[in-house]
Every structure is written in C-alpha cells, then in structure tokens.
Amino acid sequence: MRSPLTLGVDIGGTFIKLGLVQESRILLQESLPSASFPHPKALQDGMVEAIRSLIHESDRSIGAVGIGIPGLVRYPQGMVHSCVNLRGWRHVPLRRLLSRRLRLPVWVDNDVNVMTLAEWKYGAGQGAKNLVCLTLGTGVGGGLVLEGQLYRGKQGSAGELGHIPLSEKGPRCSCGGMACLERYVGNREILQFVRQRLSKGVKSQIPRLIDHNLARLTPEVIDRACELGDRLAQETWEWVGTRIGLALTGVVNLLNPDRIVVGGGISKAGHWLLDPMRQTVRRRAMQGLKAVAIVPAALGSSAGLIGAALLARQEPGR
Amino acid sequence: MRSPLTLGVDIGGTFIKLGLVQESRILLQESLPSASFPHPKALQDGMVEAIRSLIHESDRSIGAVGIGIPGLVRYPQGMVHSCVNLRGWRHVPLRRLLSRRLRLPVWVDNDVNVMTLAEWKYGAGQGAKNLVCLTLGTGVGGGLVLEGQLYRGKQGSAGELGHIPLSEKGPRCSCGGMACLERYVGNREILQFVRQRLSKGVKSQIPRLIDHNLARLTPEVIDRACELGDRLAQETWEWVGTRIGLALTGVVNLLNPDRIVVGGGISKAGHWLLDPMRQTVRRRAMQGLKAVAIVPAALGSSAGLIGAALLARQEPGR
Numbered sequence: 087m088r089s090p091l092t093l094g095v096d097i098g099g100t101f102i103k104l105g106l107v108q109e110s111r112i113l114l115q116e117s118l119p120s121a122s123f124p125h126p127k128a129l130q131d132g133m134v135e136a137i138r139s140l141i142h143e144s145d146r147s148i149g150a151v152g153i154g155i156p157g158l159v160r161y162p163q164g165m166v167h168s169c170v171n172l173r174g175w176r177h178v179p180l181r182r183l184l185s186r187r188l189r190l191p192v193w194v195d196n197d198v199n200v201m202t203l204a205e206w207k208y209g210a211g212q213g214a215k216n217l218v219c220l221t222l223g224t225g226v227g228g229g230l231v232l233e234g235q236l237y238r239g240k241q242g243s244a245g246e247l248g249h250i251p252l253s254e255k256g257p258r259c260s261c262g263g264m265a266c267l268e269r270y271v272g273n274r275e276i277l278q279f280v281r282q283r284l285s286k287g288v289k290s291q292i293p294r295l296i297d298h299n300l301a302r303l304t305p306e307v308i309d310r311a312c313e314l315g316d317r318l319a320q321e322t323w324e325w326v327g328t329r330i331g332l333a334l335t336g337v338v339n340l341l342n343p344d345r346i347v348v349g350g351g352i353s354k355a356g357h358w359l360l361d362p363m364r365q366t367v368r369r370r371a372m373q374g375l376k377a378v379a380i381v382p383a384a385l386g387s388s389a390g391l392i393g394a395a396l397l398a399r400q401e402p403g404r
Numbered sequence: 405m406r407s408p409l410t411l412g413v414d415i416g417g418t419f420i421k422l423g424l425v426q427e428s429r430i431l432l433q434e435s436l437p438s439a440s441f442p443h444p445k446a447l448q449d450g451m452v453e454a455i456r457s458l459i460h461e462s463d464r465s466i467g468a469v470g471i472g473i474p475g476l477v478r479y480p481q482g483m484v485h486s487c488v489n490l491r492g493w494r495h496v497p498l499r500r501l502l503s504r505r506l507r508l509p510v511w512v513d514n515d516v517n518v519m520t521l522a523e524w525k526y527g528a529g530q531g532a533k534n535l536v537c538l539t540l541g542t543g544v545g546g547g548l549v550l551e552g553q554l555y556r557g558k559q560g561s562a563g564e565l566g567h568i569p570l571s572e573k574g575p576r577c578s579c580g581g582m583a584c585l586e587r588y589v590g591n592r593e594i595l596q597f598v599r600q601r602l603s604k605g606v607k608s609q610i611p612r613l614i615d616h617n618l619a620r621l622t623p624e625v626i627d628r629a630c631e632l633g634d635r636l637a638q639e640t641w642e643w644v645g646t647r648i649g650l651a652l653t654g655v656v657n658l659l660n661p662d663r664i665v666v667g668g669g670i671s672k673a674g675h676w677l678l679d680p681m682r683q684t685v686r687r688r689a690m691q692g693l694k695a696v697a698i699v700p701a702a703l704g705s706s707a708g709l710i711g712a713a714l715l716a717r718q719e720p721g722r
Binding site: 230243250 | 646
C-alpha cells in the first residue's frame, strides 16, 4: 500500500512553501512570496487557492493538510496567538478557518516543532528517543522530542532554546527577557560581532571578499573566509559555538537527551561551529551526560515542508 | 478495596528512613543513622534486616519495596552508578541484590525523582501535567514530570536543575562544570554569602542570634532574622531567589511547565525566597509562559519516603 499523501505548508517570513509530500519525498511544490499577503485573511485566501491548485495539478487525493507557522500556536486547536515575522496575526483560529474552507482535516503547529518532527522521523534525529533540535537564524528556536513524542508544554511554547538566559545581565531581548542566547547568536548579532572587530582594525580577509562593503556581510561570507584560513572568521564561529554550547550545557543537564540536532542557516558553517559547541558541552556538562551526540540537521530547508506534511499524517482524521 | 501497602526507603546522607506506606500515609516508620553503614554491603544488610522487621512488626503483607537514593541510578535496572553522599557506591546493582534477598519486587530510583513523584501525586504538584520540582539543600536537585510521567532522560539523570550554568565564567562545581546554580545557592554558598557580608561590616541582627559564633550560622537563623526585619537576612534570600529565578527562566522557556514546586531545607524561608524567584521569572521569562505557578512543596521531609513507596506501587509486579 502506498503511504498516504498529505499536503504541507511552511509559512516563513520570506516565502510560503506548499508541497504534496509522501513520507520524506516532496512530489510537487510551490512557493509564494510572503510579502504579497499583507494580512492574515489575504494569506488564508492565497493558501486556499494554492492548495486547491496543487491538488488539482497532481490529480491525487490528499488526506490532510499540515501547516508550520513561526509563532505561538495553541495545539491541537490550531489557534495562532501571535506570529514573529507576519503582521496582524493575533488570535487567528487558522485550523478551524482553513479546514472549513478546504473541507479537509488541517493541523497547525509552530514551524520549529514541525521541523523537529521531520528531522526526528527522516533526518539527523532518527532513532533518538529524547531529541533536542536547535534552529539557528535571525531567531534562534528549538523543538523537543521527549520519550518518543513531540513535547509542546502547557501553552505549546516549549523548546524556546533561543531564550535561555546566558547570564544575569546582558542585552535586552525582543521576548522581554535579558541576555537570551538569541541576543548573542542570532544572525544580526553575529554580523555585528564581525563588524565591530573589523572596525577595531582586526586583520581579516573578509573585507576583500565583500569588496569592502560591510552591508554585504552574510554568514556565508564568514564561512568562505573560514575556509581560506581567516582567523577572525574562525574566531567568530568559535565565539558563537561556545555561547550555544553554554546554553546546551544547561539543556543537557536538565533533559539528559540522546542527541542534539543543529539546523538553520548558520549551521552550514559545519565543524567550525559544531566543534566549539561540542567542546563546551564536553567541558561543562555533567559526567555521563556530556557524551551526547551533537549533529548537523539533515533535511535542510525542506524540513519545514516535510514536517508539516508529517504532522498531518500523524494525526487522526479530525 | 484497601489500596495496597508498599514499603519505601529514603536513603540520605544522614539517615536511612524506612516506612510502610499506604497512599500518602506512613503507617510505620524507622530511621537508621547512615554513618553506621560504612560500605554498600553493610547498608544492604541493614536495609534487609530493617525491612524484614518492619514487615514483621506490622503483621501485614507488602507488595513491593521502593528505594530513593541520592545518586545516578539507571532505571528501571536499579543499577546505582554513583552516589553523592555515601562511600563506595560504584556500579551497585541494588535492585537485583535486594529483590533476591527480600524475595519481593524492588524498585530503585534517584531520591529527587521519588520526591517529585510524591509531590506530584499527593503534594503541591497535584493535577499538573508538566511539573518541575526543585530541591534546595547542600546540593540543588530537581525532577521533571512531563506529559503526566516522570521524565528520566537517556541515562536517568534528567532534572539536574542545580547544574544549569548561570554565566560563562564562575566558580568550579563538583560536577566538573562551572558557574552552576548549585555553586551560588547551595547551603554552604548561602552561609558563605552571609559570612562575607558580615566580615565586611554589614550591620545585622544575625551575629546576636548566634552568640557571635559564625560556626552556628544556619539557614534557619537567616529565616529568624528575616522575621525580625533584618535587612541582610532579607537581602540574602533576595539574592538567592533571584539566582534561582534566573535558572528557572531558562527552564520555563524550554519546558513551558504548568507549575514549579520548590522544596528542600531553605524553602522554609517561604515568601522571602519565593517572591524574588517569582519576580525574576515574571520579569525575564517569555510572555504567556511567565505566569507559571511557583509554589512551596507540601510534603516536607516525608516526600522521599512517600515517593519511594509510590514508585513501588506504580510499577508492575516485577
């Protein structure tokens, strides 16, 4: 028997990706620019239209729709309380609204939760009973699989690794807290770290790589400089990895997980970033727990789509 | 039908407590000084003898024995890998050894895990689906109930709240880590905090309460001084509570629990300690999560015994 087909939607700040998915294979995919949908109603209309046309195009029937959205989602109700990168998303009962219009079961969860599901089932987290998934980008997020189940916590907000405080005092965070991990290792902060060092006259090949235009600095440029043996670039990932390792030390001592999967943009830095994370955890976490595997994510930018479709497949009919 | 009777054993650094327990009622109890058992074999002999005599005295049959021990325990095997306050406990298969001698099912778990079970089932954690339990003493420990089940993690070590790092640098911890919560709010560190302030000439009623003999300083003395309006005493609990609140902020953002139960010796300080913890979490944790209830433990020093007996009752026959 063919495993059932579901439709996944990965709502991001830049693109809305939709795809027909069978297990971890994306059979048919579409992408819409998020900016074309200035408010939740417009985005819903756009999704309904795109979903119908994908189903029509494929000429197959689908069992359910799963959606990952970057915000605070009450699960399983599918009520979106707030959304990080999209305007106007306050208390939108997305699941109810869409399932009514599509006449299909719809499931809605936080985007990092569905990515975690995907990495756990098909990616670098396969076989782990207790898994921590960390996503690095402009924001720093996380998801938890505990005792073989996605763990959501009371309000569905569990896994906020980016908001573990690293010290008593430190920079204010958009979450209302202070000295959160994200305030040190979010993309903006990493670029700021490099710019500051450069402005202090630290020697580096980075300026040459971006024609001395610091506005063109990206994490990928830092990666390229690393490979060229640039000391500042390497130190940057060391600094970032050490800070992530500090937060993970607390997570490891608290949750004693089997494995930690690291994904998101800057995880492309590979061992330059992962090694200092591993070293910090090995140096600081408790005896017996410190051997936890820290591995790169395997599914890349498809994790959100695959995970959203997986969510829909895992859930009962309605 | 009467709920079945089980026997709980609470192994501590000072006393070994044994009791026949029905639900949360201790029907018959005995206490042995830990110092009389210089090595694991002697302690096993002592426990077997005391258990037999308690059963004999009660003239009732018991279903199983549950043991809480302050160490790293592999569960459900009941293999004690190491033990914090007792000598010679390296890789002792306690469950197997005792069940053979007693001809009864025996279950062995970490002492904080069984306390957590007790508070969750009969104490301040009742009804919580996701519960964090924090125990404050010479060591700082913790236990987690997640999705209505005690969460142990891969090696059975989960819940080590005392070993969440509070900053990048800080005092070395006995766990091998650095700047762990325990190194700021363990009993020794709290007394040290007060002594340092006094030696700097901070005015306080504390010296008078202990006849100017600083060796007699205890957390209870700080509590008494608090009630007398002593500023140093109040500041001490504020300082301690703020540090605990900092660690809990990370835990709340990571686990989004329903409730946090605080037990152990210094939790007797009550609101002097709990209020700064609550304020810190309310100030720093993420919107929506910060409303988590932080409440004092309810079962006091009986939690270990009741929890050990409960562990035995919850488990299948053998």
